[in-house]
Amino acid sequence: MKFEFSRRRMLGAVSGALAGLLSAPAARAAKATVQKVFASSGAPNGYDPYKHKWLMCFDVDKCIGCGLCVDACKTENHVPQASHYFRTWIERYIIKKPKPGSDRTRGEVLVDSPNGGRDGFPPTVVPREEILKSFFVPKLCNLCEASPCTQVCPVGATFDTPDGAVLVDPNYCIGCGFCIQACPYGCRFLNPETKTAEKCNLCYHRITRGLKPACVEICPTEARIFGDLKNPVVDDPIQAFIQKNKVFSLKPHLGTEPRVMYANLDKEVR
């Protein structure tokens, strides 16, 4: 069929485009309202997520592996007690010296996290003289900018919030486990009681009320740094931390763009 320009057709097209343009903000507002009403985030009324950008970072050198953060997290968020459910955990890395005669720069790497580090760490069986170096690395949700867990959720029960958290709506999650498979960092688990996916939500119920996450609150060495990138105060801890340190993220080759950063990280940490 030959396309014909007519006044009626042109007017129709133009008014259609105009209607589309004009209805876009309305649609966006409607979406925001629907999310506000139906999404369960735990934030109080009146909290505006667009005014914050929360972030947590770590100074690996400061972590002493005491496990208080793991314990605080479990208590605060009612995480199942068993030793394979954690929203945050601590890993201990022991890098051995290369074997005599070996031309490698470092020896075997031993990693452990007994009970997620909740009870601290028992003395290692590796003799002290064989150890090249040892350190602790706290882990939690990496708050990826291009989060694979959000991408794969079939119903959109896990979502990115404008203030930097990645949340799971337990009233909406169907418990398929796809997000758990998609997370490269092992940060998610299926809660055996609720049968829904769960992970660190930065203690969203606390931070939206002006408090710090439980793990940050309890950390005795300030290895966990938490703050608001949109905080107008100059010495916000997170802004200062990023400014003063060379930071690195986990598994950057996967393109997930983790926003959680580590200072003084070793290449063996994955």
Place this chain on the structure above:
Amino acid sequence: MSLEITNAIVEAIPRFEGYVYPNESGTHPLWGFLIVLYPYITGLVAGAFIMASLVRVFRVKPLEPVYRLSLLTALAFLLCATLPLLFHLGHPERSFQIMITPHLTSPMAIFGFVYAWYLMAVLFLELWFDYREDFVEWSKTESGFRGILYRAFTLGVTDVSDKALALDHKLSWIISIVGIPSAFLLHGYVGFIFGSIKANPWWGNAIMPIIFILSAMVSGIALCVFNYMVLTWVRRRTLDLRCLDVMGMFLFYALVIDATVEALDWIHRAYSAEEGFHVMEYMAKERLFYTLSIGQVLVGTLIPLLLLGILQVLRKRIPDAVRKRMYFGSAVFILIGVLAMRWNVVMGGQFFSKSLRGVMSYKLEFAGVEGWFMGLILLSLPFIILTVLIKLFLAERLPTSGHVPHRMEGI
């Protein structure tokens, strides 16, 4: 107290070697035997449909005796394809959310639509157009429950004039043509659900959908061979050996391509030996030895390749009775091998930690939703449905219209 003791024992016996993330160290992998069955059953659907379209679209005449059987096989398995998925969900009652509020970037969300499209727009329609003339005929001759059923299936369209039938055949042919890419899409999509997970080096692979489609074709044709031989045996009829030979030929070529592509994938993995290859190599050698080396490679690939290869070269010299057994053996071996392949993909991807520092182990239990008894039930269900479908639509005493490709004298 008893719970504490059980826990202590579970704690004492390490289920993994090396380091795995704490959240990965539970007793069971997140996706169990049910998720192994899901791609297996979907693959059988796609393969059986491709088999049927060889007759309809590519006009492979010797395969006509199995045309309707293949379509009914595809239907019986498709009806059960989503059950394993549904049962494994934490909240099956919320599963409809996938269809109502799908998240469009999720491969799993779109699968619901691909499935619905395939079931409604392809399989049901093709079967209906194919059977319409027979429904009209049977609704006149049959009485009682069957009569009511056939009358209902005509959907009130009783025009069987030559013009109407010609239109039926034309539409059926078009649906078949649309059906081939749809079948590829259906199963390729299942492959994509795994292949899209970049977090997992065992799964995250661009050719995963292709491997899934190829193995689906192999398993689907093998299932048709199996069903055809069993049905003829049950009915005490003689097998159409020409049909069997042609099915065997297609099975052989499909298996050659499938084995080549899968081998290529392995060679590439081993040669490039990217990060974490050593842990996967260890896992494949230790944890997956029986299902990979024995099940998938030896039973599922090498033995059938040998049997079918011999049949291609020496077909005329082998006595009929031996030939039949060789075909039947190949089909059964392939069906076992492809099930092992699904196991290796689904379980293999969960047997090593995403920290790439440790491997886990898993013993399939008898009871429970993810147990092998449940799996057995789910695997038997399509065969039960197929039996009902055959009784209704492939009954010996019902005359068929005789139009190509309706020639069913083999059965």
